[in-house]
Each structure stands twice: as C-alpha cells, then as structure tokens.
Amino acid sequence: MAKSLQRRQIRCYLCGHRFEVSTRTMSVPCPKCNKALKVEDILIKSYLPVNEVQTCGKITIAKNGRVVAKLIRCGDGIECEGTLEGAIETDGELMLGPKASWKGKTLYSKSLAISDGAKLVGYVKVPFQPLDEKQAQAELLAALPKAVTSNGDDDGP
Amino acid sequence: MADTTTEYGTILGADSNFKGEMSFETAAKILGRFEGSINAKGRVNVADGSKCKAAVKAKEVSVEGHIEGNVDAGDRVELKPKGSIVGDISAARMTMADGASIDGHCRIGVNGHAGKSSANTEVKPAAQSQQQQQQQVAAAKK
Numbered sequence: 001m002a003k004s005l006q007r008r009q010i011r012c013y014l015c016g017h018r019f020e021v022s023t024r025t026m027s028v029p030c031p032k033c034n035k036a037l038k039v040e041d042i043l044i045k046s047y048l049p050v051n052e053v054q055t056c057g058k059i060t061i062a063k064n065g066r067v068v069a070k071l072i073r074c075g076d077g078i079e080c081e082g083t084l085e086g087a088i089e090t091d092g093e094l095m096l097g098p099k100a101s102w103k104g105k106t107l108y109s110k111s112l113a114i115s116d117g118a119k120l121v122g123y124v125k126v127p128f129q130p131l132d133e134k135q136a137q138a139e140l141l142a143a144l145p146k147a148v149t150s151n152g153d154d155d156g157p
Numbered sequence: 158m159a160d161t162t163t164e165y166g167t168i169l170g171a172d173s174n175f176k177g178e179m180s181f182e183t184a185a186k187i188l189g190r191f192e193g194s195i196n197a198k199g200r201v202n203v204a205d206g207s208k209c210k211a212a213v214k215a216k217e218v219s220v221e222g223h224i225e226g227n228v229d230a231g232d233r234v235e236l237k238p239k240g241s242i243v244g245d246i247s248a249a250r251m252t253m254a255d256g257a258s259i260d261g262h263c264r265i266g267v268n269g270h271a272g273k274s275s276a277n278t279e280v281k282p283a284a285q286s287q288q289q290q291q292q293q294v295a296a297a298k299k
Binding site: 101112117120125 | 253256
C-alpha cells in the first residue's frame with residue numbers, strides 16, 4: 001500500500017522557524033531550536049489549570065471546557081465554546097461562540113470572530129503578524145548591547 | 158436598500174473636515190474626517206474611507222472606516238471588513254468581520270458594558286465549602 005505523502009507547513013512557536021511535517025505528526029523536534037513541539041490538535045472538555053497550552057495545531061474548547069493558563073499558544077487557531085483565561089497568541093483565527101468568554105492580559109490573533117453573547121476582557125491586537133525567524137533574530141541582535149569597536153576604544157570621555 | 162438620508166438624520170459629508178464636539182439624538186453617518194468627541198443616543202456609522210480621531214459614545218457603533226480613540230457602545234459595536242479601531246472598546250456585544258482590525262483594550266459583554274464587572278471579586282463555591290469544613294473540624298476538635 002502506498003504511503004500517504006500529505007504534508008503541512010508549521011511554524012515553531014518557540015523560535016518562529018517554518019518547516020514541513022507529515023499531516024499525521026503529533027509531535028516533532030524543531031530542526032532549528034531542537035525543542036520538542038506539539039503538533040496535534042487539542043480538545044478540552046473540562047477544567048484545565050496549567051501554565052502553558054502550546055501546539056502547532058488547533059485548540060478546541062468545548063461547552064463545558066475551561067482553560068486557565070498563563071499562555072495559550074497555537075498555530076491553527078482556537079475555537080471556543082467555553083471559558084478561556086490567559087494570554088492568547090495564535091497564527092490562526094480565534095472563534096468565540098455565543099456562550100464563550102475570554103479574560104486575559106493580551107490576545108494576539110490573525111483574525112477574530114465573536115458571536116453575539118460572547119464575553120471578552122483584555123488587550124486585543126488583531127490582526128497580529130508573528131515574527132519570522134529573521135525578524136526575531138534581528139530583534140534579538142538589536143536588543144543586545146552594542147559591540148565594542150574593533151580597536152576597543154570607547155567614544156565616551 | 159434603505160435610503161441613507163432617511164436612515165441617518167445627520168450625515169457628515171465625504172469632503173468635510175470637522176473638529177470639535179458633536180452630539181446626536183438619532184443616527185449619524187460620518188463620511189469625512191472628524192476630530193474631537195461624538196456623543197449619540199442612537200447609531201453612529203463611520204463609513205468606508207472616513208477617519209475619526211475621536212472618543213465615540215453611542216448606542217450602536219458601526220465601523221467601516223478608521224477610528225482612533227475610545228469607543229463606548231451601550232448596545233453593540235459592529236466592525237465591517239475594512240473597519241479598524243485603535244483604542245479601547247467597551248460594549249455589550251460586538252461583531253467583527255474578517256479583515257477588520259483592533260488595537261486596544263476590549264471589554265465586551267461584561268455586566269452591560271461600563272466596567273462594572275464582578276468577575277475579579279468572584280468567590281468560588283468550592284473554596285467556600287472547604288473553609289467551612291475546616292472551621293467545623295477545628296470546632297469539633299475543641
């Protein structure tokens with residue numbers, strides 16, 4: 001039987017590196033930063049108090065689901081019918097159902113769909129362009145203290 | 158299609174440039190540039206291509222253009238595909254179309270809209286019952 005060659009592109013949520021994986025992949029180490037990445041979709045049906053929920057896939061929060069986290073980060077968007085608490089960062093769309101609610105510090109999303117009746121409290125930035133690898137590196141270099149000049153002289157007095 | 162002139166009592170034309178404070182009893186449509194503050198009892202429509210650098214307070218706010226300032230809607234905020242708001246939003250309900258943009262603090266559907274939330278002071282029933290049980294155990298020991 002021929003093997004399925006379907007592949008999808010994902011973006012490492014830790015370093016921003018983009019690479020391809022099989023559609024069946026559930027977790028993979030990032031070739032750039034070597035950190036383990038979760039790729040599978042997550043379904044939350046009950047109360048989930050955690051520090052971080054991170055995946056390159058999609059997060060679905062069912063009607064009775066409640067996520068309390070410091071950071072919720074995902075690649076393929078979030079579909080919420082329950083309650084979300086914490087900072088959200090997603091490359092996809094955030095969909096809030098009619099009985100859904102979000103409360104958190106920040107919400108960075110590519111797009112946002114709010115149904116009538118949904119609750120939303122916090123800072124929102126939509127659309128949000130995640131930093132690419134090169135941009136992230138450039139920002140990191142810019143944040144570093146200025147390198148000492150080649151002859152080691154300082155401009156100061 | 159509804160006639161714009163009958164739907165909106167006040168229309169600020171596309172070539173107009175207004176600075177100051179405006180208040181409306183019914184609905185208003187802004188097609189030009191506005192700077193200042195808007196206070197309306199009805200609906201305010203910021204049309205496509207228009208720019209508002211203003212604090213907008215109304216029952217309903219529909220945005221197809223650009224608003225730079227805080228938006229406070231008693232009923233709903235409607236963001237159309239080309240609409241953008243840079244500022245804080247407070248409303249009972251909000252709908253947002255694909256392509257619209259927001260940059261600011263949102264407070265939607267929380268006890269009306271005017272920041273009277275009791276969510277932060279919520280006491281969990283489970284925690285309460287645990288405290289009561291502990292007190293009962295302590296009293297029994299005595």
